Structure formats: C-alpha cells, structure tokens
Amino acid sequence: MGMTKPMDLGNPEDAWQLRATSVTQSFGVALRELHDSNPWPDQPFLPLAINHLMTELWDQRFSQTDIREAFETAIADLPRYAGGQERRR
Incomplete structure (x- = not known):
C-alpha cells in the first residue's frame, strides 16, 4: 500500500518505514x-486478538472511524495481496 521504494537507512522517512514494517x-x-x-x-x-487490538487502538x-476505516481498507486490499489464495502456503 504505497510504501515500496528502495530504502536509504540514513533517511528518517525510510527508517520510520522500516520500523513500521518490523x-x-x-x-x-x-x-x-x-x-x-x-x-x-x-x-x-x-477474533479475540483482533478485538483486543481494536480496543487497544x-x-x-485512535478514533472509532479511523480504526474502522483502517480495517475496511486492509480487508479490501487483501485479495490483491493474497493473489486469490485463501491462506499462505
């Protein structure tokens, strides 16, 4: 989702991106x-873990709207990422 450029660890934005991914x-x-x-x-x-994550957020x-929109966006993008597979092999 937009964060796919070459990394320069001396760049604070790239260091942030690496931390977020990690x-x-x-x-x-x-x-x-x-x-x-x-x-x-x-x-x-x-389901329990996701519920705990949402309450922790x-x-x-984070607002309820921000949380809901983030989950909806991630769910909508999952088929593209999964390439038609139900589960990673």
Missing part, C-alpha cells in the same frame, strides 16, 4: 505463535 511483522509472528499454542482450540484466538486515542 513492528507489524513481529506482531503477526506473535499472533501466529499464540494461535498455534492456543490451549482452547474451541475458542478461536484470532481506541485506548491509544
């Missing part, structure tokens, strides 16, 4: 690890 990638890895180790398989972890003073 934080979200680490968060995704942690969610996968928690999902895989969920001791209650009858209680899906991902709200607690961090």
